[in-house]
Amino acid sequence: MKIIDYPDRELMALSLADRLASELSETLRMQGHASLCLPGGTTPGPVFDTLSGVDLDWAKVAVFLNDERWVPEDNPRSNTALLRARFLRGPAAAARLIPLYAAAPTPEDRLDELTAGITPHLPISVLLLGMGADMHTASLFPGADRLAQALAPDAPALMALRADAAGEPRITLTARVLKAALRLHILITGADKRAAIERAASLPLEQAPVRAVLSHATIHWAE
Numbered sequence: 079m080k081i082i083d084y085p086d087r088e089l090m091a092l093s094l095a096d097r098l099a100s101e102l103s104e105t106l107r108m109q110g111h112a113s114l115c116l117p118g119g120t121t122p123g124p125v126f127d128t129l130s131g132v133d134l135d136w137a138k139v140a141v142f143l144n145d146e147r148w149v150p151e152d153n154p155r156s157n158t159a160l161l162r163a164r165f166l167r168g169p170a171a172a173a174r175l176i177p178l179y180a181a182a183p184t185p186e187d188r189l190d191e192l193t194a195g196i197t198p199h200l201p202i203s204v205l206l207l208g209m210g211a212d213m214h215t216a217s218l219f220p221g222a223d224r225l226a227q228a229l230a231p232d233a234p235a236l237m238a239l240r241a242d243a244a245g246e247p248r249i250t251l252t253a254r255v256l257k258a259a260l261r262l263h264i265l266i267t268g269a270d271k272r273a274a275i276e277r278a279a280s281l282p283l284e285q286a287p288v289r290a291v292l293s294h295a296t297i298h299w300a301e
């Protein structure tokens with residue numbers, strides 16, 4: 079596992095945004111289009127603030143979340159709302175948002191159409207993930223109802239999952255799709271997540287779902 083330690087969160091956000099921008103720019107140069115997959119939650123906002131201001135051919139970039147909480151955008155827990163507020167602005171407003179939510183009572187109701195939207199943009203060119211102190215990443219939570227299937231090599235691209243720790247139902251990219259990303263970064267802060275990610279390497283996958291991507295990832299950490 080490759081961990082980069084930063085002296086503080088601000089420097090980490092600047093440096094990581096710069097790195098993601100270079101990787102996107104290289105992908106655009108090589109293949110003319112790129113996909114960027116981003117986490118929700120409370121940690122990535124400062125990275126989004128910087129990355130969204132970078133001068134790139136954003137119109138050729140498809141952006142989607144790692145996972146979404148099954149709530150409408152006017153709910154403060156909506157990851158899509160976070161993306162709109164902190165990422166899809168300035169130059170990055172030209173990027174194409176591929177939705178992981180559509181109004182319906184459950185994620186299963188819209189799973190097929192959301193999967194069809196994502197599939198043309200795989201494999202992911204540049205993937206940024208977060209992680210919880212319980213070692214979940216995306217919405218691959220320990221104890222989730224369909225975790226084994228979401229970690230399996232033949233999993234569909236997108237699944238609906240439920241877990242006590244998750245709150246509302248979730249929709250998430252599966253481990254197969256996350257692992258196949260061409261560039262993979264994990265962004266974490268604080269001593270508890272640092273200890274958790276180091277511990278994850280030696281735990282069974284179902285107890286530490288983040289382990290599915292650890293060998294492919296560069297981890298970015300600041301206190």
Ligand SMILES: O=C(O)[C@H](O)[C@@H](O)[C@H](O)[C@H](O)COP(=O)(O)O
Pocket residue numbers: 117118119120121122144145146147157207208209210214215216217
């Ligand atoms: O919707 C979500 O919750 C996420 O996409 C999730 O996987 C997140 O990255 C981690 O839970 C870390 O969240 P924090 O950054 O809030 O600690």
